[in-house]
Amino acid sequence: MYKLMMKWKAAALQMLWPQEIESLPVWKVLLARILQVNFAVVRDFLEGQLTLRAMSLVYTTLLSLVPLLALTFSVLKGFGVQNQLEPALVNTLSALGDKGEDIARQIVGFVDNIKVGVLGSLGLGMLIYTVISLLHKIEKSFNYIWHIEEARPLGQRFSEYLSVILVGPLLIFSALGMTASLMSSSVVEAVSGMPFLGIIVDSIGKLIPYALVIVAFTFVYIFMPNTKVKIGPALIGGIVAGIAWETAGWAFGTFVVNSGNYTAIYSGFAILIMFMIWLFVSWLILLLGTSIAFYCQYPGHLGVGRGKQLISAQMAEKLSLLAMFFIGRHYYNHQTHWQVDDMARWLGVPLNVSQEILDKLHECGLIIPTSESLPPYLPGQDMETLKTKHILDAVRSGDEGTGVMPWRLPNELVVDQLIDATDRAIDQVIGDQSLKDMVLSGVEIGDQKRLNN
Numbered sequence: 411m412y413k414l415m416m417k418w419k420a421a422a423l424q425m426l427w428p429q430e431i432e433s434l435p436v437w438k439v440l441l442a443r444i445l446q447v448n449f450a451v452v453r454d455f456l457e458g459q460l461t462l463r464a465m466s467l468v469y470t471t472l473l474s475l476v477p478l479l480a481l482t483f484s485v486l487k488g489f490g491v492q493n494q495l496e497p498a499l500v501n502t503l504s505a506l507g508d509k510g511e512d513i514a515r516q517i518v519g520f521v522d523n524i525k526v527g528v529l530g531s532l533g534l535g536m537l538i539y540t541v542i543s544l545l546h547k548i549e550k551s552f553n554y555i556w557h558i559e560e561a562r563p564l565g566q567r568f569s570e571y572l573s574v575i576l577v578g579p580l581l582i583f584s585a586l587g588m589t590a591s592l593m594s595s596s597v598v599e600a601v602s603g604m605p606f607l608g609i610i611v612d613s614i615g616k617l618i619p620y621a622l623v624i625v626a627f628t629f630v631y632i633f634m635p636n637t638k639v640k641i642g643p644a645l646i647g648g649i650v651a652g653i654a655w656e657t658a659g660w661a662f663g664t665f666v667v668n669s670g671n672y673t674a675i676y677s678g679f680a681i682l683i684m685f686m687i688w689l690f691v692s693w694l695i696l697l698l699g700t701s702i703a704f705y706c707q708y709p710g711h712l713g714v715g716r717g718k719q720l721i722s723a724q725m726a727e728k729l730s731l732l733a734m735f736f737i738g739r740h741y742y743n744h745q746t747h748w749q750v751d752d753m754a755r756w757l758g759v760p761l762n763v764s765q766e767i768l769d770k771l772h773e774c775g776l777i778i779p780t781s782e783s784l785p786p787y788l789p790g791q792d793m794e795t796l797k798t799k800h801i802l803d804a805v806r807s808g809d810e811g812t813g814v815m816p817w818r819l820p821n822e823l824v825v826d827q828l829i830d831a832t833d834r835a836i837d838q839v840i841g842d843q844s845l846k847d848m849v850l851s852g853v854e855i856g857d858q859k860r861l862n863n
Contacts, residue, residue: 446712447705454555454701463551464693471689474544477537479517481575503688513685538572545571545634552635555701557711557762562636574633624652627696631703638749643706651699658691708751710760721763723806729767730805731798731848732757734789737777738849741789748785774804793846799837801845 454460479499499514549561562570628648632639666684705712721729736753740746754764768787771777776796777787789796 450705450712460697467693468689470547474540477540556635624648627651631700643703646706647699647703655695738845746785796845798840798843
């Protein structure tokens, strides 16, 4: 039985990660990528971190929802469209059925009771801080999925978050108003009366909510993580999450209609419990969508989990030399437009492994970070004087003193002689080779291969 299970597992892994995938037909490559992304997203979901962060966001949302809507209400009031807030909330909470309208009415009542103009500077500051805290918590959840350790700086956080809070509602309600005006125009009404075109217009009207949700999710996936997210992966995540959110709303609405027993058990708390469950489902779908966007942008992470990737000493040395060759070649050829994810794709390793190698090279003084975003690193020394032997020595001794005291190791002459002999052999082979020599040799070999082909 065990051998049979292992055989099935090997067959499944071979189907998910076929050898030489680039040589397969396009449809097979696309199918393999879809299966890999699904496998990775399910794996992340089963680890439990996404559900924990979704539950945490539910709690933060309950605390910050009224302040967030109060700021939104103030912005909309300046343009005279504040009355559209309650219909938008009712539409958003439509998955709760009739209870959604009651919740929307109560929330708007709370918002009406908040007089932003009479709060004073301290009250207004606390209101803005609560909203910023909510967005910061969302960013931290997104950064976790994107393997990003650092959040936005405080000043950038306030400027970018507030700009979205102030401009976002205007864009949303403008899009909703334009859509409603377009669908109610005389031309559309006349076309909808025709037999064939009426079906098309009716279908477009049903697809518009999906399109608006997809656009909103795509924007969130591009804006929230503290990294550069490409439009393509964000759009894929937005499409999947948007369709899932609309479908889940329909399914949850059906569940609420048939959940009379919960009302009998929880009485007046049933509406709050349903609201919290719907918030959890919504946040979980949003996080799963950004996970899809992440794996579409960084397919190197598809086959590995979130744990620390253990690599051998030999692999660390090879990756370090490859990274220095990559940085040195771009610097020598004045190719300044590259990012860490470009190097990770070239190396064929996950982004966190590539960043770990770069951090080690930086600690050893072999590369230096730049103030500009392009490129992120440059050679830390003159390429003509930086020996490749020094790169190996720095990598091999980079983690000394982090737990083991070298001076307390026993002195065995035979072991010391073997290590000295190995160092002398390496020094004889590459002792005089510089980083520039390695880069030029690589360029010459690459040119020779292109000529032969």
